[in-house]
Amino acid sequence: MSTQDDKAKEVSADGVAGPIILFFILGLAASLVFGWIIFPKLLYSQKKQPIDFNHVLHVEAVEEGCESCHFFREDGSFSGIPKLEQCVDCHEDAQGEDPNEIKFVEEYVANGREVPWLVYARQPDCVFFSHAAHVKKAEMDCGTCHGHIGESEHSRVYEENRITGYSRDIWGKNISGLKKHTWERMKMDDCAECHATKEIGTDVETLPWPINWLPRPYEKQTGNQARVKTVKEACFVCHK
Amino acid sequence: MKEEGKHKKAKKYGMVINLDECTGCGACMVACMAENNVPFKEDESNKLDSIAWMRVYKLTNGKSYPEADICYLPRPCMHCEGDHGHSPCVSVCPATATDYSHETGIVSQIYTRCFGCRYCMGACPYHARYFNWWDPVWPEGSTKYLSPNVSPRMRGVVEKCSFCFHRYQLAMDKAYFEGRTELEEDEYQTSCTQACPAGAITFGDLNNPEHKVHQLAKPDNKHGGRPGNPNVFRLLERLGTNPKVYYMSSREWVRRAGDNYLDNEDFAKNYRR
Secondary structure, X not given: OHHHHHHHHXXXXXXXXXXXXXXXXXXXXXXXXXXXXXXHHHHEEEEOOOOOOOHHHHHHHOOOHHHHOOOEOOOOXXXXXXXXXXXXXXXXXXXXXXXXXXXXXXXXXXXXXXXXXXOOOOOOOOOOOOXXXXXXXXXXXXXXXXXXXXXXXXXXXXXXXXXXXXXXXXXXXXXXXXXXXXXXXXXXHHHHHHHOOOOOOOOEEEOOOOOOOOOOOOEEEOXXXXXXXXXXXXXXXXXX | OHHHHHHHHOOOEEXXXXXXXXXXXXXXXXXXXXXXXXXXXXOXXXXXXXXXXXXXXXXXXXXXXXXXXXXXXXXXXXXXXXXXXXXXXHHHOOOOOOOEOOOOOOEOOOOOOOOOOXXXXXXXXXXXXXEOOOOOOOOOOHHHHOOOOOOOOOOOOEEOOOOOHHHHHHHHHHHHXXXXXXXXXXXXXXXXXXXXXXOOEEEEEOOOXXXXXXXXXXXXXXXXXXXXXXXXXXXXXXXXXXXOEXXXXXXXXXXXXXXXXXXXXXXXXXXXX
16 A cells, blocks of 8 residues: 555656646746736836927027027026927927927917926936036036937837836836946936046046946046045935 | 145035024024925924924023013024034934035935934934924915925925025036036025025125125134134034034123023133133
């Protein structure tokens, strides 16, 4: 009797091992697919801008580049996305045949309504950012943080995180958090990439490096004398 | 010598409040609440619950007519420097939610870092810190009056006067825009300073001999910022917190009220040496 029982146990163990391993492999694969592909799709809603904006067309038409529309006011504050007031300077009437411009003039200019643009770079309310310090004092390019937005012919889809309500541009497109360029993500770590590494007096440009805790393989010395490395007392500069 | 050059550049923003001119009207309190999105409560008289970054206290000399005298004392955060910048609140905070800035001399409060242990409130000898027991409730429509430059606080965090730090930053933005890195004295003033109808509050950089606060208080930085003007005193001077808010009064009993002096104690000895 006992021998029969042992055999039965062995048989059952052999028969179950295969399906269990298969179950785990399939489970792992399913989790990965869910976590890396399905979850991001569920997490982010796809929203269209109210008007499809062509940056290329506008940059060609204006004289001062980005600052023609995204300008500094006299008090040093930054205007951000232009208000209707600035657009009307040129677009009181439609200048061409483009259906987006006609829609803009008919729906917004004629009614004096502001365009409800979806702001890709919107940060939480507790985050304060000084454009003057970065663009005027440190003479940084807009593209360092905003990328090649000036070279876009169409407005990108605005992906809103359904839980936090913030744009996907903050977390970055890549769900793993890896990035190749400085403008691909706008989290605090990305600010810290400059503010934690650039030493006092020597301005070291750290080339984009995806993983923060790994030592950076190369750093580029630049001529600019600037103090941007922040210590803990500097929290108040952005969070107040 | 290098050190000296470095020190010259560092700011030490502070205040001199002339108690002889203060009428106790409370305009500074109102201006402060409006400027800094300070929430108000249904029952503001409940002092366990209500919040006032700037609070006006009433002092009396305890004598009867005709010697009876009163004095009003506005109390913002003192922005203590202490020895090596160890303000009482900064050294107890386990979350680094409050810190002393060696650039401006302002003690910060980072609401997003604070988790509400309230050690700082216990440590602060001036009762300048307040706890949000509740989320702020803004009457309908009044959110439109909130300042976009200061984030409103949620329940469970501590808040206090920031010397209107956002105004410093806005002034710096303007300076950067105009290609400057230094501010004029009148470019950065706190809300309470500007609101005071009696002009009792003076605000500026205590390290800058050209600023009025320096001329009034004559701070002696080698001795913990001790005031050189005999009419100027600080609250709880003997604690060594090196507060950056100086009070000025020609009345001796008012100056004596600044600390717990004994009746026969020569309090002025704390200011000599």
